Amino acid sequence: MENSNLSQFETTGDKMLLSGLAVSDRTAFYKKTYAHVAGGVLVFILFEWLLLQSETIVNFAMSLTQGWRWLIMLGGFMFVTNYAEGTVLKTQDKNKQYLAYGLYILAQAFIFIPLIYVATSYMESGTDMLYQASVVTLSLFTGLTAVVFVTKKDFSFMKTGLTIGFFIALGLIVAGSLFGFNxxxxxxxxxxxxxxxxxxxxxxxxxxKYTEDDYIPASLGLFASLMLLFWYILSIFMSRD
Known part of the structure; x- marks a missing residue:
């Protein structure tokens, strides 16, 4: 009976899911994970600032927003995303995990160039808009995270719905790029x-899902969701300007 109870916590080898660990171990994992998400945001800001300093890079990124060229940028971003996610999940080498995480952050910074450049260069309240969108994004992220920890509800049932939703969204983005509708x-x-x-x-x-050593894969997943939320909240703010 004891073995059957422990089996639900087993993953690979002799590692257990966080739910099978002591509260102190889980707390340490959460601190590492959210510290890495915060670090990812700071590195993103640094990368974004550096990329925007180069007129060549900005012009190149802006040229990829026209019609089918946007699909090239989107395809490249998805390729980097798949590589980064696959790397952090398949290897336990922390150096490789950090490299993959950094590469993903750089890809995020590049794909954000057109959105942030337009907001700051062509809109009167661009800087304030970025600040407001950031505050709203972080507030929603904090609130949604708190819902999980307070209710202790398992939201893994959402995987199928999210997968379908993302495929529908991708199809609409592709159609919009090919046929030129907003x-x-x-x-x-x-x-x-x-x-x-x-x-x-x-x-x-x-x-x-994760074990106590998987704080980098966990951080990447949360960071990706945070940046997706920021992209579309900023888009909403820009549509109102």
Whole structure:
């Protein structure tokens, strides 16, 4: 009977999921994870600032926003995302995990160039808009994370719905790029809801999926959801300007 109870916590080898560990071990994991998410945000800001200093890089990124070229940027971003996620999950080498995480942050910074450049260069309240969107994003992220920890609810059931939602969104983005129609405000609102669901799912995974050594994969998943939410909240703010 004792062995059957422990089996639910087993992953690979002799490691156990966080739910099978002591409270102190789980707390240490949460601190590491959110410290790495915060670190990812700071590195993103640094990368973004450096990239925006180069007129060549900005012009190149802006040129990829036109029509089918946006699909090239999106495809490249998805390739880097898959590589980074695959690397941090398959290897226990922390150096490789950090390298993959850093590469993913750089890819995020690059794909954000057009959005932030337009906001800061062509909109009167661009700087204030970035600040407001950041505050709203962090507030929602904190609130959604708190929901998981307070209710202790397992949101893993959302995986199928989120997967379907992301495929539908991707199809709409591809169609919009190929046929030249604007997805509009309601698409951004829908993507914010999808990003919120992803945050609930990723936070739930902290307990139900990862072991105490998996704080970098956990951080990458949360960081990705946070940046998706920020993208579409900023898009909503820009549509109102």
């Amino acid at each position: 997805l509009g405000l309601w698409f951004s609102v829908g993507m914010c809801l999808l990003a919120g669901g992803s945050i609930l799912y990723q936070t739930s995974n902290l307990v139900n």
